[in-house]
Amino acid sequence: MPQKVLYWKGCMSRFRTRSIADSIERLLNLLNVDYTTLGEDEGCCGSVLYRTGQTADALLVSKRTLERLSSLGVKEVVTGCPGCFRTMSLDYANFFRNVPFKVRHISQFLFDMRDELRDHLRPMKAKVVYHDPCHLGRHMGVYEEPRALIKMIPEVDLLEFKYNRNKALCCGSGGGVRSAFPEVSLEVAKSTLLELPEGTEIVVTACPFCKYNFVEGNNKKVEVIDLPELILRACGG
Amino acid sequence: MSDEWFSSKKEEFMRWLYDENRRRGLSRAVSSYTAARDYALSCLPHLEKTRKEVRKIKESAVEQMDELRKIASERITESHGNAYFARDADEARKIFLELVGNGKTVVKSKSLVTEEIHLNEALQRNGNRVFETDLGEFIIQIRGEKPTHIINPSVHVPKEEVAETFSKLVGREVKPDIPELVGVAREYLRDKFCKADVGITGANVVAASTGTLFIIENEGNARFVSNAPPVHICITGIEKIVPTLEDAFKVVQVLPPYATGILMSAYVSMITSPSRTADIEKTLVYGAHGPKELHVIFLDNGRSRMLRDPIMKEALYCLRCGGCMYECPVYRVLGGSFGHNYFGGIGIIWSAFTAGEEKVAAAIDACTKCGRCKEVCPLEIDVPKMIECLKSRLVEKGYLADKHRIIKENIMKRGNPFGE
Numbered sequence: 001m002p003q004k005v006l007y008w009k010g011c012m013s014r015f016r017t018r019s020i021a022d023s024i025e026r027l028l029n030l031l032n033v034d035y036t037t038l039g040e041d042e043g044c045c046g047s048v049l050y051r052t053g054q055t056a057d058a059l060l061v062s063k064r065t066l067e068r069l070s071s072l073g074v075k076e077v078v079t080g081c082p083g084c085f086r087t088m089s090l091d092y093a094n095f096f097r098n099v100p101f102k103v104r105h106i107s108q109f110l111f112d113m114r115d116e117l118r119d120h121l122r123p124m125k126a127k128v129v130y131h132d133p134c135h136l137g138r139h140m141g142v143y144e145e146p147r148a149l150i151k152m153i154p155e156v157d158l159l160e161f162k163y164n165r166n167k168a169l170c171c172g173s174g175g176g177v178r179s180a181f182p183e184v185s186l187e188v189a190k191s192t193l194l195e196l197p198e199g200t201e202i203v204v205t206a207c208p209f210c211k212y213n214f215v216e217g218n219n220k221k222v223e224v225i226d227l228p229e230l231i232l233r234a235c236g237g
Numbered sequence: 238m239s240d241e242w243f244s245s246k247k248e249e250f251m252r253w254l255y256d257e258n259r260r261r262g263l264s265r266a267v268s269s270y271t272a273a274r275d276y277a278l279s280c281l282p283h284l285e286k287t288r289k290e291v292r293k294i295k296e297s298a299v300e301q302m303d304e305l306r307k308i309a310s311e312r313i314t315e316s317h318g319n320a321y322f323a324r325d326a327d328e329a330r331k332i333f334l335e336l337v338g339n340g341k342t343v344v345k346s347k348s349l350v351t352e353e354i355h356l357n358e359a360l361q362r363n364g365n366r367v368f369e370t371d372l373g374e375f376i377i378q379i380r381g382e383k384p385t386h387i388i389n390p391s392v393h394v395p396k397e398e399v400a401e402t403f404s405k406l407v408g409r410e411v412k413p414d415i416p417e418l419v420g421v422a423r424e425y426l427r428d429k430f431c432k433a434d435v436g437i438t439g440a441n442v443v444a445a446s447t448g449t450l451f452i453i454e455n456e457g458n459a460r461f462v463s464n465a466p467p468v469h470i471c472i473t474g475i476e477k478i479v480p481t482l483e484d485a486f487k488v489v490q491v492l493p494p495y496a497t498g499i500l501m502s503a504y505v506s507m508i509t510s511p512s513r514t515a516d517i518e519k520t521l522v523y524g525a526h527g528p529k530e531l532h533v534i535f536l537d538n539g540r541s542r543m544l545r546d547p548i549m550k551e552a553l554y555c556l557r558c559g560g561c562m563y564e565c566p567v568y569r570v571l572g573g574s575f576g577h578n579y580f581g582g583i584g585i586i587w588s589a590f591t592a593g594e595e596k597v598a599a600a601i602d603a604c605t606k607c608g609r610c611k612e613v614c615p616l617e618i619d620v621p622k623m624i625e626c627l628k629s630r631l632v633e634k635g636y637l638a639d640k641h642r643i644i645k646e647n648i649m650k651r652g653n654p655f656g657e
């Protein structure tokens with residue numbers, strides 16, 4: 001399958017935020033992308049282990065994953081999870097010599113296919129605000145592609161947090177905090193949502209961890225969805 | 238290993254998390270800080286260049302920390318001051334106790350280094366009366382609490398509680414009116430300054446080539462403390478020394494806007510020697526209107542170890558502006574419980590070296606590695622990188638949260654953290 005793109009779902013979207021994975025697959029089909037997934041055998045990129053200081057185990061797991069993908073001949077990985085995205089690009093490059101594939105976040109992938117995507121987008125009247133996920137923004141420098149995609153949807157009004165891009169606040173779930181101190185994680189989510197600009201109807205994230213935590217910390221006044229979910233909705237899905 | 242290290246921190250977190258008063262105090266401080274800092278920075282566009290120069294200055298200064306400390310000490314001694322080197326907290330306390338003795342009245346201006354070496358407790362045990370004179374420190378001293386922010390130590394105490402505390406102190410009702418509260422502290426501390434035997438301060442930066450101490454402040458208390466009593470003792474970390482006055486002035490420009498959101502602090506004291514006069518017959522006499530004695534203690538206490546650590550070395554550049562704390566999404570909800578003797582991400586690194594890694598083993602698990610601190614730091618210090626490295630070392634020593642261990646086992650067994 002050397003020509004095919006591998007859609008790497010990531011554990012959150014496989015088990016907790018399945019609708020993100022479903023939306024991405026439907027978008028890939030809509031755009032006639034020749035892709036594959038690893039299904040039940042996807043395994044782990046190592047991100048959570050790296051971020052919780054379990055470096056030796058992280059190396060073990062990520063090396064196995066890297067070898068598996070290499071032997072499958074994967075050349076291109078697309079993922080909706082900024083944690084996987086960061087780990088498979090930055091950490092793999094840092095720890096291993098040969099990484100035979102390139103990794104893109106779904107926002108970059110969709111942005112690169114914007115000409116194909118444009119025809120599918122229908123108007124959507126909504127005031128949305130985009131939250132920069134830490135791993136996608138500050139860690140990987142991806143700030144503009146998600147915004148460009150949102151702005152491509154006719155009639156969508158894109159608002160900004162007062163602190164955005166490299167100064168964006170945090171959803172509170174990164175770094176293993178959600179598992180170690182769930183209460184802290186939730187309070188951080190709530191305090192970030194306090195900063196929502198006036199009139200926000202939808203908070204758009206581009207990370208399953210952010211989505212999950214914002215849904216939990218949400219006071220029900222706004223809708224929280226992930227970028228591929230928003231795009232799919234705009235495509236009439 | 239028992240999980241005391243984790244559960245006790247968790248309890249402390251919960252006390253902060255659900256204490257509405259503290260959270261209110263904190264969030265008021267955060268919003269006034271960020272607004273003021275943004276305005277200050279917009280007024281001082283050249284600071285973009287200066288802060289980068291300061292980074293360069295610190296990069297090379299910490300490499301010669303030992304050398305600079307020797308030069309500074311020589312200069313201080315030449316100008317009739319006394320310089321000391323304390324390898325650790327214990328040595329520093331001994332020097333203090335010898336200099337201060339017992340039965341003395343001591344006034345202090347804010348210094349986190351004295352907090353680091355537990356100075357107040359040691360002085361009090363020796364029968365001395367110690368008065369904190371920085372308003373924030375004063376408030377928490379009489380409340381019997383610990384500082385929770387390096388610049389604004391009482392950031393978690395809202396005015397209503399300050400009023401209560403002050404009412405008890407002066408034995409009459411004080412209203413939660415901020416100017417009135419400030420007035421109470423002013424009145425109470427006024428004669429302490431003049432009657433004190435010893436004044437203790439820290440220093441924000443030291444210029445080695447002249448042995449000059451810089452103390453930056455807004456209240457004017459550090460001026461009193463370093464000037465009114467007959468003896469001034471200053472303690473500072475060896476990483477605060479830069480080669481020249483010119484270098485020090487650059488640091489002085491960067492600190493105030495990032496620390497408190499002002500263009501320049503109300504007062505910058507530069508102290509190079511004890512007070513002196515030769516006005517009568519050209520005969521030099523020490524102790525004219527200022528102190529007769531100046532003692533400067535340079536503290537290592539883990540700093541050289543930091544320097545030898547290629548990843549953690551960067552922490553030595555920290556100016557202690559405290560900006561990253563206000564900007565930290567986790568500090569905003571956990572305040573002073575997020576750290577140990579220093580706070581926030583950078584504080585976790587500093588606490589690890591000055592108090593012991595195990596002291597922050599649990600606090601570090603509250604860091605989301607969001608990376609915001611690095612973006613707002615005037616010196617762009619890569620705190621997240623250091624945090625990740627420290628966490629990894631702690632895990633090797635066995636400090637692994639139960640939940641994180643289960644996640645690992647699930648990944649190893651089932652290929653995903655949920656074990657499903």
Ligand code: SF4
Nearest residue numbers: 555556558559561614
């Ligand atoms: S790390 Fe940077 S922002 Fe934080 S206190 Fe130090 S100098 Fe200031």
